[in-house]
Amino acid sequence: MSAQILQIIKEKPAVKLPETIADKQLYSVFQPIYSFSNQACVGAEVLLRGNRLADGVPLGAKECLKEPEGVKKSDYVRMMNQMHLKSWLGHKPPDSWLFLNLDIHEVKSLSEFCLGDLFEELNLKGYEVVIEIVESEIKDEELFEQLILILRNLGCLIALDDFGAGHSNIDRIWKAQPDIVKLDRQVLLEASKGARGQSILKNLTRLIKEAGSISLLEGIETQEQALLAMDVGVDLVQGFYFATPAKNLSAIQSGQQQVQKITERYPAFIKEKHTLLQVQKKSYEALFESLFGKPDFNALENGMKKVTQLSFVKRFFILDEFGYQVSEECEEANKTALDILKKGKGLCWKNRRYFLKALRNQSSVYVSQPYRSLIDMQLCLTVSRSILLDSGQIYVACFDLFYHDRQA
Template sequence: MQALYGAVREERGRWVGSYENYRLTSAFQPVYGYPHRRPVGYEGLIRVEDDRGRPITPVTAFEGVGNFDQQVWLDRLCRLLHVHNFVAQEQPDCWLFLNIHPAVFNHAALQVRMLARAVEVVHQLGLPTHRLVFEVTEDVMARDDSFEDAVEAARATGCLLALDDFGVGHSNFDRIWRIRPEIVKLDRSLLKRSRGSRRMARALSQMVALLHDCGSLVLLEGIETTEDAQLAMDADVDLVQGFAFGHPAPFLRDEEGVSALEDVWGLFNERQARRQRDHLDRLMPFRTALALALGPLQQGRPLAEACQAFLKLEGAQMCYLLDEEGRELGPRAAPASGPAETDPRFLPMERAGDARWARRPYFRRAVETVGEIQVTRPYLSLHGARMCVTVSVAYRQDGRLRVLCGDLDWDEG
């Protein structure tokens, strides 16, 4: 630790470091909580200048690191700078996010004396370890069996773990379940893929929900525009970071981000109202047509005849009847133009036979509220592996419960 302090000094209220001919300083980018509408943390990022004061990238400056011991030393130096500069600004109740090389993390966390000394220094500076978040990429887990032991050793100090760049490369949920990170940082490539694709945006939302079920908060980085911020909000992420809310800067600032966040909330309210209107308008003809089919069905008319109005609507796929156990009753009814073209690769899924759909939300909700029209969220239909929405309603005929269902295409691009 003494050698590290020999490489840092205080200049006009800021701490700077020296490495070879380079000058190292800290920059902090805010991490915002959507519900809180304020920064809940800051990520420490290293900034490098050469001996002429010209900025250069850390990658360029550190590419000559010759051995692992030097890598460990440099990694620790950067974090020491960030801690000093963060503490000096007296920002209460905020996390400090610190990047750490995975191999260095493994090494340091398992060195008991080194770890204890680092904790002691942080406490002496007035920063509780529960306000430290170590960001580690998961790629090392595939190569180093000691990673889980290192996680437990670091967690015992009281700090939090953020798994960085999740969603690319060899990412998998098995690692989430094994190491139980408090925070998962989604790779910005997921955001890029979700732009302009409702299907990908929906998949992003489902990934976030699964991470929540695993017990992790979710942070989405790379938020550059208002549209990005809306995508993140729609996906129900907890934390956001990016140029839309603040650029890395030497001093902890939040005014720019708070204003941007208020704009995002205003757009969110407008967009939600518009989406709700559009959704209802799109579904209303199908809801009405399915309700009109109940009378003829209860009078004993054939399914295809009773559901004519539904099947004439653009986008209608089929209608079918289920009994009280969710089993199909009789043949399905398709539009007069014939059923939608089927991908031959999924023909085995088309032959329903004695299919039972009791697990499906459209069945469960219908039988819980007999006589009320139910509408599902978009889901993957087993009939041709297409996205669809099902409108359903339960009714009684001759003392037996029946559920009428109508499927419609829901291609969102």
């Protein structure tokens, strides 16, 4: 570690609360964070709240965070951190983390990040504190990397906050190697709308885990969202469904009961989900019933053309056993810029799951996840099945179906 960083960690700047802050009363509130696997609270995020001193009217978050006139932003942040840490010591459960948001917006110097002396003063261990860094506020990459080094040497855990919102960059995960990645509530709201959003949330969760981080989903407000969080595999959860922010942590037990409730409800949720998928699959199987026993390729192609008269069927295409399209594009379309993508015979789909699955399990219908088609750049899903003709030739028959996410 460089001498400069050692000095920054050890320095103890004296910051006195100015009189000009007396027009507002500020205090800390805590929102518990839970683990599905532990079935328990593992810590809490600390948040700033305040009232106008003159009449007790609650202040908005921006007004609370706004530094008083004549006070440096870095000094004001340090005062708030000191208040949060002291308040946490009076309420913290054993073996738990405090999630502390470190405001790095407009910060120009490493000295403004000093936390080491606060830990020493309050007898806090670095590993008891998770420092949340808002991903969108990172402007200076070099300063960011030095900050991570300082926090690591203090023993703190690092959480990348609001991931998935706005201008999220996946390379932040590689560079910071955060211990925890907090998925933004907007990702959850999109996942609540339909299968495509759920698939994206599940893939983001998988990416976070494969990068070596713990995933935390915030903003959970309903039982449906809590079940969805468990289903996509997130590690930690936070939101009003479990507990609202409060000055003390008396709601921890009721939140743990909610975690247990979701865990007990989950098998029924999965069974219901599986039943619904099976019902849908039965309807998709009906698309292929008229295609069995066809003597040759022409008869198969004509049979599939008839099926496309159904309003929810977008197009059909036929693949040979090597994954190449052997049917012409059946959908008439106006000339657009998308015509640079080839259509019809000769297209190669051998790497698509709908081809591989149908060929491997020749007695089953495969239903893809929703995706954006290369043919017209519109959302669809593909259902596929192997068809054995009387001639002995095997083809994979595919139908693209219109897909629309349901609205929340």
